[in-house]
């Protein structure tokens with residue numbers, strides 16, 4: 204049964220799902236959507252309509268991490284999911300998706316954040332470094348990847364967010380002291396896996412013509 208992934212090229216959640224599906228060799232039709240004009244077929248299966256959403260037959264998976272875990276359960280050739288490392292993998296991903304993502308947004312969109320009364324811009328940057336960037340750099344000075352010397356689910360789930368972080372102020376990041384993290388980021392940016400999932404697709408839509 205053919206599978207579909209509703210996706211948005213630059214969304215870090217969609218990137219991690221596309222990377223896992225590609226690694227697990229799951230054939231999937233990528234439907235690049237417009238976030239402003241979401242396709243009806245997506246809204247029909249997932250009214251909240253965030254991307255990514257995976258759809259195959261009766262199966263609808265609406266969270267990027269669930270898509271990753273589902274894909275790896277089908278095929279995990281390099282053992283990204285190691286049972287004994289699972290608590291550490293889960294801890295890191297929770298930190299990323301929870302407090303770090305909040306700080307990343309505050310750092311990236313200071314105007315929006317200030318309006319909501321949270322610390323923004325430089326203040327958010329200091330907190331993000333303390334909470335996550337520095338600890339990740341320390342981990343990478345001990346091991347080649349985030350939880351061991353082998354790549355794991357944590358590396359792929361977190362990488363698109365560190366990429367986004369590095370791009371908010373590329374000069375700051377390039378001049379920062381986080382050399383191990385820079386190396387790790389570059390490794391992923393240059394990987395065939397990442398480059399393979401960044402190919403461009405025309406925007407897919409199935410909004411009825413009369414609504415356009």
Ligand SMILES: N[C@@H](CCC(=O)N[C@@H](CS)C(=O)NCC(=O)O)C(=O)O
Pocket residue numbers: 211213214215216217238252253254255265266267268
């Ligand atoms: N928890 C979700 C978050 C996904 C998410 O927030 N995606 C953003 C794009 S990066 C989105 O679709 N936002 C909805 C919108 O902009 O309408 C996941 O892990 O899949």
